[in-house]
Amino acid sequence: MDTMDTLDTACFVAWFEEAARLVRRDRDRLTELDAAIGDADHGTNLDRGLTEVIKALAESPPDTPVQVLTSAGATLIRRVGGASGPLYGSVFRQMGKALRAPVTLAGFSAAFEEGVVALERLGKAALGDKTMVDALAPASRALALAVRDGVGVREAFEQAARAAAEGAQATIPLQARKGRASYLGERSIGHEDPGAASAALFMAALATVAV
């Protein structure tokens, strides 16, 4: 049992730095996923947003994990636009609101779950609607299970990343019921949801920052 590890501010900054790097790397893939069942802007949107997040974190260096999340959430809301801006922004803003210092894995997990609940409420989306929820909700569940099982941070985050990746893959056969892809009706089947794919990147980034 090593859930006594705490996550400091640098970890949270590193999380967004790594997420920004992965999204930049996969920008075109995300945009192509969005082209198939949406409007071909998801990679550009998120890349723009995370670039601004990193800039804002560099300009006013945060003192606490809460400040990292609050800053990132606000920046995403203020700079991304589209559906994913307010949705991702709300995840991190709400997570920041719920987070307590010092940040244990249990605390992280609980706050993350609140972020996901805020997302579901705002987007009125449930698991299986073929949205970013399909990656984030399983990730949150994996974190909770890891806490229950007393798994270490690194492994917990890796399990969350795996769950998110699997959740993103699992959107492929689904018919979209929310967001732009829902306009396609049955034609949305057979494509990975771009928001779920980017959510998987967020969780993959998380897995790299656990010490």
Add this chain to the structure above:
Amino acid sequence: MDTMDTLDTACFVAWFEEAARLVRRDRDRLTELDAAIGDADHGTNLDRGLTEVIKALAESPPDTPVQVLTSAGATLIRRVGGASGPLYGSVFRQMGKALRAPVTLAGFSAAFEEGVVALERLGKAALGDKTMVDALAPASRALALAVRDGVGVREAFEQAARAAAEGAQATIPLQARKGRASYLGERSIGHEDPGAASAALFMAALATVAV
């Protein structure tokens, strides 16, 4: 010497019927020539015009060669538009004005020359400007030479057709000075003039009607 052959109304009708057939057959080629140095409508224009010429000749059957030419000239002017409509129309209208019955080869040649002169005057184009003049003027000259040499109608018309075809080919290296192709400046070099090409078809048609 067999220049005593006379050309009757049927010959003139056959001339336009054969011209219509050849232009229909080569419509796309003419349009492609026009695409290269013009606006991609010459084949369509002339095909539309000659179809109307044939229709008009069928609706009010002409009694004389003059009537054939007058009808064809008027129809081309009234139905083609563009540059080639008034220009071809004027050739035949003027030729009709100049023609005397019965139509000998010499009479045909003289009237044709008047048609070409009318064309040159209307279009302000001279030999070498890369227009239909470059096919029609040599054709007229070939007819005149045939008359001078006492050549038979069939051979005279064949010589005219050859001269027109050569004239059309000779437009390829020229830089256009008249018509739409002149806008291209040096880029008009290396392409056959579409109007010269269609003029060669008119003369080729003539060669088939000589009995």
Add this chain to the structure above:
Amino acid sequence: MKKLINTADSVVEDALNGMAAAHPSLRIRDQVVYRAEGPRPGKVGLVSGGGSGHEPLHAGFVGYGMLDAACPGEIFTSPVPDQIIDATKAVDGGAGVLHIVKNYTGDVLNFEMAAELVEDVEVASVLVDDDVAVQDSLYTAGRRGTGATLFVEKIAGALAEEGAPLGEVARVAGEVDERSRSFGIALTSCTTPHAGKPTFDLPETDVELGIGIHGEPGRRRAPMVSARELAGIAMEAIHGDMPLHGDLLVMVNGMGGTPLMELYVVFAEVAAFVKGKGARVSRSLVGNYVTSLDMQGFSVTICLLDDALTRLWDAPVETPGLRWGR
């Protein structure tokens, strides 16, 4: 892909600079387009916005008798709350502000967030959802807002100009949406500057039926047919959802890359269809109004007019994209 742009990142800003240079009647600040003369005391302010790439919608409809401000987002990306908050505060003349929102998740969320955050301004909101190609269901995002947005902006704008109160302007705006239906067909995909290649592939033989305005694929692919048949498909879809009768406002809208000549060919067929149903083309618009970058194709939008709506439609309007009566 060749585009008349400087860089993909600067295209929205560069285009707005062009708008500002071309139209002294507009003033542009922090990526919001305003009427240069500012708010009129006592007049309800009208704010709309959405992703860029649909020009003249929305920025081209800012001016007398129509919008007070437009918030252009990045290409195909709804604006952010900051823009909407700025716009809402700036155009309030004390009578409140109407948000005209196309029904897309992103637009709805960003306008909602903004409305929550604006203080001291009474905000009402109307959702435009006219696209019959999309199934309307409680379990989906609902119908998209497309061509009817122009109708709502024009008619609500005229009413606001007359001094009607916010509730009334919002009510009539909603009424216009309810009485309007659209259907769109694409011959080609558009290409966003960032993606640099067509959003979807469409062979020479096919069209996309039931497209929206974000360059997204449609509901179904079908063989390319004549303008008459394509117009028939669009009109049957509209008529099937809202039987046509009485006086109609009819827009045949180009998606951006289609020549006006072809839109008129389509309009002739649409008019014939309308006549065949015993209805009447009372007012019409033919042109590029609610576009999707360089997409080739068209949409038809129809509104069932009544005398009041007709009068408001005819009222003077003076914007870069729509102008009459002054």
Add this chain to the structure above:
Amino acid sequence: MKKLINTADSVVEDALNGMAAAHPSLRIRDQVVYRAEGPRPGKVGLVSGGGSGHEPLHAGFVGYGMLDAACPGEIFTSPVPDQIIDATKAVDGGAGVLHIVKNYTGDVLNFEMAAELVEDVEVASVLVDDDVAVQDSLYTAGRRGTGATLFVEKIAGALAEEGAPLGEVARVAGEVDERSRSFGIALTSCTTPHAGKPTFDLPETDVELGIGIHGEPGRRRAPMVSARELAGIAMEAIHGDMPLHGDLLVMVNGMGGTPLMELYVVFAEVAAFVKGKGARVSRSLVGNYVTSLDMQGFSVTICLLDDALTRLWDAPVETPGLRWGR
């Protein structure tokens, strides 16, 4: 090639039917587009025309303050004398008729023939030849008429509406042409319905500089560059031919397939260029006005204004394609 047409042969007629259905202000007879109300006694009549495929030019400019009649030919093919004769006779209100003719061999010949054949109507004629891409020489067909045609039609139309006599209307029309210059750039070729494939091939890396409006290739091919550089090329060509100074009327015109957003990007660059030369954008137009079917690209047309021309430009106009002041 996919086009919103029924057949290539019927496209002009079908589009005119659409225009008639969309615009009760127009009346169409024997392929001539008239103002529905007919000629006004004592007013000089304005007739223009040319090949179809340039819409809204010319038919879209028939109406109050602009043309009395437009004669649309087949696609890219000048109208025939019969149309022009009909139009000239029909619009004469006793004060004579001005023919506004773009300088193309076909247009010139057909209008000349018509003018000769019209009896009992005083006819004057103005030749529009504004395209600086074409070398002006005694030994060629001279410069093409392109964007300035709209300026001539608008300003001459305003003057005729005021009751000016034929000589005066013709003189000012000529003056507008003399004070106007254009330059066009194509990113893609257009496709005529009959040919069914692009008139010329243009690789992804290249543009055509100095194109006209018939989809003909330009003067020279060059590598594709930014909107700023392309605008610079067009503006240098214009400025080199007619140094810019004072108040300018500036049109950034789309060739038919280019989105409005990109035209605004170009306009921003054009405005910056104008400013750099110490001149001023006094009036402007941005949009699809003088098009070439589905071609992507733009042209810039600039007219050196004076007070009289500015006043006439600002005068009310009410046509499908251009409308303000009523």
